Amino acid sequence: MAPIAKALTIAGSDSGGGAGIQADLKTFQELGVYGMSALTAITAQNTLGVHGVFPVETAAVTAQLQAIGADLPPDALKTGMLFSHDRIQAVAEAIAYFKWKNVVVDPVMIAKSGAQLLQHQALSSLKSSLLPLAEAVTPNIPEAELLADQTIATMEDRKEACRRIAETSVRYVILKGGHASDDGPVIDLLFDGFDFYEMEGARIATRHTHGTGCTFSAAITAGLANGLDMQSAALQAKAFIQAAIQNGLNIGTGQGPTNHFAYRNRK
Numbered sequence: 599m600a601p602i603a604k605a606l607t608i609a610g611s612d613s614g615g616g617a618g619i620q621a622d623l624k625t626f627q628e629l630g631v632y633g634m635s636a637l638t639a640i641t642a643q644n645t646l647g648v649h650g651v652f653p654v655e656t657a658a659v660t661a662q663l664q665a666i667g668a669d670l671p672p673d674a675l676k677t678g679m680l681f682s683h684d685r686i687q688a689v690a691e692a693i694a695y696f697k698w699k700n701v702v703v704d705p706v707m708i709a710k711s712g713a714q715l716l717q718h719q720a721l722s723s724l725k726s727s728l729l730p731l732a733e734a735v736t737p738n739i740p741e742a743e744l745l746a747d748q749t750i751a752t753m754e755d756r757k758e759a760c761r762r763i764a765e766t767s768v769r770y771v772i773l774k775g776g777h778a779s780d781d782g783p784v785i786d787l788l789f790d791g792f793d794f795y796e797m798e799g800a801r802i803a804t805r806h807t808h809g810t811g812c813t814f815s816a817a818i819t820a821g822l823a824n825g826l827d828m829q830s831a832a833l834q835a836k837a838f839i840q841a842a843i844q845n846g847l848n849i850g851t852g853q854g855p856t857n858h859f860a861y862r863n864r865k
């Protein structure tokens with residue numbers, strides 16, 4: 599039997615299970631890769647919001663990454679909530695030291711419920727230390743506005759933001775369209791430094807979109823770990839998140855999680 603592909607998530611814990619490490623590991627499992635994790639923070643969270651953020655010591659982040667690097671080299675990895683400059687530096691150092699490839703950076707900044715998951719002053723370290731090591735970055739529209747230092751209203755603005763973000767030398771920019779203000783289809787834009795490729799899906803009318811960005815970037819990471827090229831991994835991830843949102847679980851009394859089982863059960 600061929601050895602199973604291994605994927606790593608470096609992210610925060612969501613006690614409610616819909617986003618963060620929990621969403622990532624569920625997605626890895628569903629897409630047939632062996633999931634590993636390094637925690638950067640613990641959040642006390644449910645569908646009503648983030649009730650507490652408890653960062654994990656930077657030395658503990660490094661120790662987790664060293665333990666993984668010494669024994670279980672990942673075929674692909676993603677980052678999620680990194681919280682601070684110090685933790686970003688620790689992650690960047692480990693990626694460079696172990697020469698890890700297939701790095702997907704989900705530049706998590708603010709939870710949909712409003713909590714700050716990345717300190718303001720850490721934005722520049724994310725751009726200067728982490729993005730140059732990354733194969734792909736997956737901002738939503740508000741994150742792309744901050745990374746590109748511009749506002750985004752039109753599709754041309756989105757493309758301009760991709761071009762600006764690519765200047766960090768990240769290889770692919772995947773700008774997600776969930777936050778677009780129109781009610782048309784949700785278009786996620788993939789930019790490879792030269793061409794744009796639009797990935798379109800029907801906009802689902804639901805408020806249960808907690809953890810969609812985490813799940814999407816984890817699905818890309820799983821695809822890369824399994825040897826897919828970026829475009830195929832992104833298309834598979836789009837199908838995965840579309841099914842997960844479409845078949846929402848309707849749990850909790852607030853903004854609920856998506857259904858990580860749904861892609862497996864698709865017709």
Ligand SMILES: Nc1ncnc2c1ncn2[C@@H]1O[C@H](COP(=O)(O)OP(=O)(O)O)[C@@H](O)[C@H]1O
Pocket residue numbers: 737738739774775776777784785786799800801802803804807809810811812814836839840843
């Ligand atoms: N209402 C929706 N209907 C269909 N797909 C959606 C919807 N909202 C988000 N998505 C998809 O979920 C993923 C995450 O989108 P987005 O909301 O832009 O990012 P984030 O979760 O990071 O804020 C993207 O692939 C996007 O296309």
Ligand SMILES: Cc1ncc(COP(=O)(O)O)c(N)n1
Pocket residue numbers: 609610611612617618619641643678679706708709710711715807808809810811812
């Ligand atoms: C630990 C953690 N990581 C990421 C998110 C972002 O997810 P969302 O924006 O869907 O709330 C979150 N809420 N919690």
